[in-house]
Amino acid sequence: MTIETRLTLAGQRTDGTFNSVAPPIYQTATFRFEGINRTKGYDYTRSGNPTRSALEEVLADLEGGAGAVVVSSGMAAISTVLATFNAGDHIICSHDCYGGTERLLCTLRSQGKIEVTFSDLRDPLALVDAVQPNTRAVWVETPSNPLLRIVDLEAVAGFAGSHGLLLIVDNTFLSPLFQQPIAFGADVVVHSTTKYINGHSDVVGGAIISRTEELHRLHAATANTHGTTAAPFDSWLVLRGLRTLPLRIRQHEANALAVARFLESHPAVERVFYPGLESHEGHRLAARQQHGFGGVVSFQLRGSEDALNTLLLATEVFTLAESLGGVESLIEHPATMSHASMRPEQRAAAGINDRIIRLSVGIESECDLIADLAQALDAAVLHDAPLQGAAYAPAVPNDSDASVAAEALHV
Numbered sequence: 001m002t003i004e005t006r007l008t009l010a011g012q013r014t015d016g017t018f019n020s021v022a023p024p025i026y027q028t029a030t031f032r033f034e035g036i037n038r039t040k041g042y043d044y045t046r047s048g049n050p051t052r053s054a055l056e057e058v059l060a061d062l063e064g065g066a067g068a069v070v071v072s073s074g075m076a077a078i079s080t081v082l083a084t085f086n087a088g089d090h091i092i093c094s095h096d097c098y099g100g101t102e103r104l105l106c107t108l109r110s111q112g113k114i115e116v117t118f119s120d121l122r123d124p125l126a127l128v129d130a131v132q133p134n135t136r137a138v139w140v141e142t143p144s145n146p147l148l149r150i151v152d153l154e155a156v157a158g159f160a161g162s163h164g165l166l167l168i169v170d171n172t173f174l175s176p177l178f179q180q181p182i183a184f185g186a187d188v189v190v191h192s193t194t195k196y197i198n199g200h201s202d203v204v205g206g207a208i209i210s211r212t213e214e215l216h217r218l219h220a221a222t223a224n225t226h227g228t229t230a231a232p233f234d235s236w237l238v239l240r241g242l243r244t245l246p247l248r249i250r251q252h253e254a255n256a257l258a259v260a261r262f263l264e265s266h267p268a269v270e271r272v273f274y275p276g277l278e279s280h281e282g283h284r285l286a287a288r289q290q291h292g293f294g295g296v297v298s299f300q301l302r303g304s305e306d307a308l309n310t311l312l313l314a315t316e317v318f319t320l321a322e323s324l325g326g327v328e329s330l331i332e333h334p335a336t337m338s339h340a341s342m343r344p345e346q347r348a349a350a351g352i353n354d355r356i357i358r359l360s361v362g363i364e365s366e367c368d369l370i371a372d373l374a375q376a377l378d379a380a381v382l383h384d385a386p387l388q389g390a391a392y393a394p395a396v397p398n399d400s401d402a403s404v405a406a407e408a409l410h411v
């Protein structure tokens with residue numbers, strides 16, 4: 001069966017009592033025993049809950065893993081995986097990882113719990129320099145946030161495999177629909193289900209998917225021990241959101257490509273970062289290892305800080321807010337919002353300057369999104385003398401080009 005069909009069926013036919021088509025929400029903390037060691041498979045919701053299990057089964061299926069653990073946030077997924085390491089273990093991590101991941105790794109390092117090296121993993125040779133006798137894992141985020149850099153998963157998996165290192169991939173930006181790291185040799189995949197998997201900006205959640213049964217048991221036991229597992233109602237909402245992911249993600253991608261092409265043609269825009277553009281340095285690799293380019297587009301604005309502020313406040317369809325992957329379009333300023341938790345020197349090393357703006361392109365109609373950005377960019381230009389001096393003419397988006405390209409790139 002195709003992914004669309006598997007997602008539609010997920011969790012159905014689990015209610016043998018009343019045959020409800022939508023899976024029930026087992027909103028219970030505890031389960032009745034029928035004798036010593038006799039249960040119907042569940043005893044206490046921190047350790048296991050049927051609603052959560054329905055979501056776990058389908059996530060493991062989508063990622064091609066032996067099992068999944070659904071936890072209370074993306075950071076809960078990351079901290080649960082990190083909790084499985086021993087004192088003194090060394091981890092090599094993408095230098096432009098999610099700000100919260102960087103903060104957690106640095107906190108654990110300052111507590112003497114782990115060692116960490118941040119490296120630009122676009123160059124697989126960086127691993128040769130970073131590896132130490134106590135290295136246990138490589139932590140990769142691809143595409144990265146917010147510059148959408150692409151790491152070659154096959155190359156990193158090859159290195160990790162030959163050095164006995166665990167490869168952990170944060171797959172939040174693409175979802176299992178557009179990238180399946182386990183197929184390249186990753187051992188563990190983590191997600192913030194808050195983003196594309198739930199897709200409706202109404203739940204904070206996370207998941208850990210493991211390649212082997214043994215790793216899955218370790219992550220399930222660690223989540224239970226640390227109490228990071230997700231609530232039944234949140235699990236139910238995420239499963240509900242996940243059913244429409246195949247439809248949503250295609251629309252996110254088509255809109256993102258159209259927006260990226262529009263921005264690329266705009267004189268007030270210095271640079272556009274979107275792996276679907278031929279101008280992106282990771283374009284060919286992304287086309288090879290991903291099934292799609294995703295819905296996040298970043299760009300660097302020309303002009304003054306005033307222009308930046310005006311732009312961020314002038315959009316009407318794009319809402320000024322952190323997060324991504326929901327049906328609604330969002331605009332944000334990484335340096336002061338999503339990446340504020342990153343140390344300034346780390347931010348600089350990752351190339352995230354103060355002029356970068358990140359868009360999470362939603363599923364609204366393409367023409368409304370482009371018209372909104374066009375009027376906001378016009379407003380920004382009005383607030384910026386240097387920009388007006390540049391031969392500025394508002395760009396007219398070329399819809400037909402963008403949609404032909406979107407079609408050609410589709411899977």
Ligand SMILES: *Cc1c(COP(=O)(O)O)cnc(C)c1O
Pocket residue numbers: 073074075076098100141145170172173191192193194195204205206
């Ligand atoms: C949002 C995000 C996280 C953290 O997830 P939360 O659900 O906010 O805890 C981790 N990694 C990536 C790539 C993210 O975008």
